[in-house]
Amino acid sequence: MENYVMSPVKFTSRRTVLLCIFALTIATVLLALFLHKPAQPAYITAPVRLGSIENAVLTTGRLDAVERVNVGAQVSGQVKSLKVKVGDNVTKGQSVAEIDDLPQRNDLRTAEASLSEIKADMLAKQAQLKQAESKYKRQRRMLSEEASSQEDYENAETTLATLRAQIKSLNARLVQAQITVDKKKVDLSYTRVVAPMDGIVIAVVTQQGQTVNSTQSAPTIIKLARLDVMTIKAQVSEADITRVRPGQKAWFTIFSEPEHRYDATLRTVELAPESIMKDDSLANNSTSSGSGTSNASVYYNALLDVPNPGNRLRIAMTAQVSMVLGEAKNTLLIPVQAVHKTADKKSQVQVLTPDGRTEAREVKTGISNNVDVQILSGLKAGEIVTLSQPEAKSAEGVFFL
CATH class of the missing domain: 1.20.20 (F1FO ATP Synthase)
Structure with missing residues (x-):
């Protein structure tokens, strides 16, 4: 009977295979743990930057001449002579028409x-x-x-x-x-119609040879306006009316030149809305629906003056007006949603540090336009602030042997 002896080489190969399998298992587990490592929190951030900011009351208005009059006849008769045409410059006292x-x-x-x-x-x-x-x-x-x-x-x-x-x-x-x-x-002197002021003829209403009748009202012959200075009549909501005042700076654009800013000055704000000119308008509003109040919006006319060299601006143009409440240039700015109020009413932001953490920091704010806010102290240009906190993540799965 023959005796069989196990080969040492075969035994060594088997142990090597087992070690390789064990090492591969360990590597797989480590790789799984690495790949399933919880990600760092994701913040929405914004840099602290230098820029300009402006806070303004926005409204629309209509352009009109600072002075505009209808020049009419105070006597009846036939217009014997018309001495001006549209676009002519006239001076006060100048004869513009003669009536027979x-x-x-x-x-x-x-x-x-x-x-x-x-x-x-x-x-x-x-x-x-x-x-x-x-x-x-x-x-x-x-x-x-x-x-x-x-x-x-x-x-x-x-x-x-x-x-x-x-x-x-x-x-x-x-x-x-x-x-x-x-x-x-x-x-007899009224048969010679004269200009009551310096200005430009913007319209000729009555033609030469036409008969005018002044029995009931003075018929208009020409319309005269001063166009060297224009006035914008802009409607300001009652929610903003206490924020504007005479002498305030403003600027506006027109539809034909939306990129060009015209500077203006707020001359005055009318004390009552236009509706007050209508009889019993306030009484009607106060008793509507029997509630004692009205939901109708109330607007006041703000009058702004703007120089008009070359008569570039025209009567009845629409103006997009910004009445400046505050402005700053070359100042630190961050998005307004980055600022939060603490329990003691102080302004605070979360600054993102280089290692990915956040640091609460108190700041002093200035002008705000509901998009950006001016930072007076507490931050430096280039720092990163968070706009929102990251959402909570669910626990990741872990593989076990």
Whole structure:
């Protein structure tokens, strides 16, 4: 019977295989642990940067001339001559139109004739009065000497009183006639229509040869405006009205030049909304729906002045207006959502450190425009602040042998 002996080489190979399997298992476990290691928290961050910030009340408005008038005729008649056209510059007192003055000249002649007639009557009565006074004095002396009768004396006295009353009436008629003459002279002057101010003709309403009637209202002949300075009438909500004040800086853009900023100055804010001009508007609002209050928005007109060299800005343009409440340049800025209030009402931010951790830091803030906020102290340019905390992660699975 043969004896079999196990080969040492076969035994060594088997042990090596087992060691390799064990090492591979350990490596697999370590790799699994590494791959399933919880990730670092993910923050939404923003850098502290240098920039400009502006806080403003935003509104819209309409452009208008700082002064604009309708130049009309104060007398009726045919427009005999129109001396200006659209775009012409005129000065105060310059003749812009003439109305046929023949009716007014005739009326003036008639009034002057009546005045002359009354003056002639006055001279005649004054002569009669002088004669009556002499006769009265003579009758009174003769009566005292019993050289005249009582009847003759009374007749002289009555004649004198009558002439004095007639002269008093003539004086009143004389004043009325003089007033009529003065009025007719003014009416005659009204046939020459003049510019009431310096400005530019922006519209010609009545043409040469057209007949105008001023019986009920003065008909407009031309429209005149000062365009060297424009006024913006911007509506400001009652929620913002206490934040704006006269003298405040502002700027605006127009649709044709949205990238160009025009500087303006807030001249005044009207004390009442436009609706107050309507009768009982406040009473109607206060009693609507029986609730005693109204949900209608209330707006006040803010008037802003802006220079207009070259007449680049036009009447009735729409303006997108920003009334500046505060501004700063080359200052530290961060997003407004990065700032939180502490229990003691102080401003605080979370600064992300180089090792990935966060550090609470107190800051002093300045101007805010609801997007960015100015940092006056507590941060440096280039630092990173967090805008939100990371969401909590669920526990990762772990492989076990």
